[in-house]
Amino acid sequence: MVSLYTTMYKIRNFEEQAIKLYRQGHIRGYFHPYLGEEAIATGVCAAMDGKDYITSTHRGHGHCLAWGADLKIMFAELLGKENGYCKGLGGSMHIADYTKNNLGANGIVGSGVPIAVGAALGISIRKEKQMVSTFVSDGGSNIGSFLEGLNLAAAWKLPVLFVIENNQYAVSTRIEDSTAETELYKRGIGFGLESVRLDGNDVLEVHKIAKSFIERCKNGEGPFLMECVTFRKSGHHVNDPGLYLPKEKVDYYKLHDPLLIGKKHLIELAGLSEIDIVEIEKVAMAEIKAAIDFAIKSPEMSEENFLKFVEEY
Amino acid sequence: MVNVLNAARELMYREALNEALKEEMDRDDKVFIMGEGIAERGGSYKVTEGLLEQFGSKRVFDTPISENGFTGAGVGAALTGMRPVVEILFVDFTMLILDQLINQAAKFRFMSGNTARVPMVLRTQGGVGNGLAAQHSQSLEAIFYHIPGLKLVMPSTPFDAKGLLKAAIRCDDPVIFIEHKLLYMNKGEVPEEEYIIPLGQADIKKEGKDLTIIAWSGMVPKVMEAAEILMKEGINAEVIDPRSLVPLDKMTIINSVKKTEHVLIVQEAVRRGGVGSDISSIIQEEAFDYLDSPVKILGGLNIPCPFNLNLEKMVVPQVEDIVRAAKEVVYSE
Numbered sequence: 001m002v003s004l005y006t007t008m009y010k011i012r013n014f015e016e017q018a019i020k021l022y023r024q025g026h027i028r029g030y031f032h033p034y035l036g037e038e039a040i041a042t043g044v045c046a047a048m049d050g051k052d053y054i055t056s057t058h059r060g061h062g063h064c065l066a067w068g069a070d071l072k073i074m075f076a077e078l079l080g081k082e083n084g085y086c087k088g089l090g091g092s093m094h095i096a097d098y099t100k101n102n103l104g105a106n107g108i109v110g111s112g113v114p115i116a117v118g119a120a121l122g123i124s125i126r127k128e129k130q131m132v133s134t135f136v137s138d139g140g141s142n143i144g145s146f147l148e149g150l151n152l153a154a155a156w157k158l159p160v161l162f163v164i165e166n167n168q169y170a171v172s173t174r175i176e177d178s179t180a181e182t183e184l185y186k187r188g189i190g191f192g193l194e195s196v197r198l199d200g201n202d203v204l205e206v207h208k209i210a211k212s213f214i215e216r217c218k219n220g221e222g223p224f225l226m227e228c229v230t231f232r233k234s235g236h237h238v239n240d241p242g243l244y245l246p247k248e249k250v251d252y253y254k255l256h257d258p259l260l261i262g263k264k265h266l267i268e269l270a271g272l273s274e275i276d277i278v279e280i281e282k283v284a285m286a287e288i289k290a291a292i293d294f295a296i297k298s299p300e301m302s303e304e305n306f307l308k309f310v311e312e313y
Numbered sequence: 314m315v316n317v318l319n320a321a322r323e324l325m326y327r328e329a330l331n332e333a334l335k336e337e338m339d340r341d342d343k344v345f346i347m348g349e350g351i352a353e354r355g356g357s358y359k360v361t362e363g364l365l366e367q368f369g370s371k372r373v374f375d376t377p378i379s380e381n382g383f384t385g386a387g388v389g390a391a392l393t394g395m396r397p398v399v400e401i402l403f404v405d406f407t408m409l410i411l412d413q414l415i416n417q418a419a420k421f422r423f424m425s426g427n428t429a430r431v432p433m434v435l436r437t438q439g440g441v442g443n444g445l446a447a448q449h450s451q452s453l454e455a456i457f458y459h460i461p462g463l464k465l466v467m468p469s470t471p472f473d474a475k476g477l478l479k480a481a482i483r484c485d486d487p488v489i490f491i492e493h494k495l496l497y498m499n500k501g502e503v504p505e506e507e508y509i510i511p512l513g514q515a516d517i518k519k520e521g522k523d524l525t526i527i528a529w530s531g532m533v534p535k536v537m538e539a540a541e542i543l544m545k546e547g548i549n550a551e552v553i554d555p556r557s558l559v560p561l562d563k564m565t566i567i568n569s570v571k572k573t574e575h576v577l578i579v580q581e582a583v584r585r586g587g588v589g590s591d592i593s594s595i596i597q598e599e600a601f602d603y604l605d606s607p608v609k610i611l612g613g614l615n616i617p618c619p620f621n622l623n624l625e626k627m628v629v630p631q632v633e634d635i636v637r638a639a640k641e642v643v644y645s646e
Contacts, residue, residue, distance in 0.1 A: 053393065087426030096421075098429045103392055108416050114385020115392065115417065122390040125345055125371050145412070148382025155377060309427070313461055 036233030043206025055112035060105030139170025188225030200228025348400025404439030419462030469533035476510030584612030
């Protein structure tokens, strides 16, 4: 539980700090915060091992960090620096680490899903004991890529865990206005997958269900789908104040926050004190500050290096 | 420069492709193939015939009709160490997979800072056939040609088809490999010994001195026929088939232009915004001073393809059109 909480805390504070850096002009371009959804990436990734694969979304910082990304290299990429994950050529929406089986965030909603299915197809051809988790949003669950991917994985019995992060909004459109069936786990059932709906803000619940599905994927019982109900605490991206989010929901999720729930678990289940938790947070925050320092001081790719890089294209 | 190693047996274009797939699957167990009706049925043009029996259903299998989904699966498999050969039945259907090709496959290597590679081959076929009408007759190479990060191959002979498909499968970047539906039954010499044709090497299909005709895919046999007619009329045309449009062998083209000083580009695709226009602009940038007359492009009409067979012939260049255009170029002074 301590490591689950630490990961969620790091994701939350990585993003809050990154938003500050954005406002200061250190980070440019698009930036889609994962604020409020931390329990999902954390719970799922903690149940996987390093030989497995993930595909992420445009709202992808949380998945990368939960997968074990280095804070320094993450910040460096967000700042467009040469020592970032993609040498500053990818940025927020394209962070990936192919050397560690993170197949990347994706700027196109839903497009990571078929790619995840393909990674699982490779696993199945090689007959290896690995699996793939693919994250997609409620918005993404309406696109053909997702539905085709579900069908392919089910038809070919591939080791894929589909994780729908139902944050109830596609940019500014309410889920009720996007689909007539708002319980999205039923899409999995329609394609023949064992599928469940759960509280995506409770990291222990996410972790427990993910763990069972992931093990069963590795035993050849996949694919599976879990719909994690959550709420985006901010606008669609950093420059969207999210004024369309209704006050009663905002207020409800202020209390039903993944970090508050996680803290409660730490105290009630792991027997930690408030002081213990402050200590955990202090260490994590120091790591974040050091990573920001590293990223700010890091160089950008020079024109000369860029021209060398593109020579082969 | 006819590429014949040992004057050899003749194979059909589709048999040459089949042999390339067989050899590469045999050599590398990371190679697998998927597409609609390619396993038991052996594909609409029999290119994958016999592969299911030889390599089993884990490496040769049918897909549901969800082109974007299974192409994306090819991308994901390629990203994680496999070498998929994905078949899309008609190039027209690649319009359903543009996200996975253009936004995904073509971008990963670059936007990952070179840590990702997508060694995937997308085999498809295009061009006018015999009355297949507007949604099954297109030549869409310009769309792929335009996108950085994709390679583009369009072979015209059995020999080229085999050697280029083997190179495409070994390439670490996504390759769009477009066959032509009227070429599958064409025969040509294909040696027994293994060979590979590197991407980016044009072939001079016929040497000549009066005029350079550049053509690829289904236009090459028509241009060769036209070149014979022209020869009888005193025009000795050099015929260049780039074979791969990306990378493009500019050198062979420019050297030929410097020799003949006249250029005709023949493309089956509609005239507007085609690859021919880009080749023409390259020639004018790099060999303008050698040109004796303007570069001419003979292309398809800027309309969808009609179903009626007689009308269909009117929309893409025919042998007599090529002969006429060649004379216009040579006698334009």
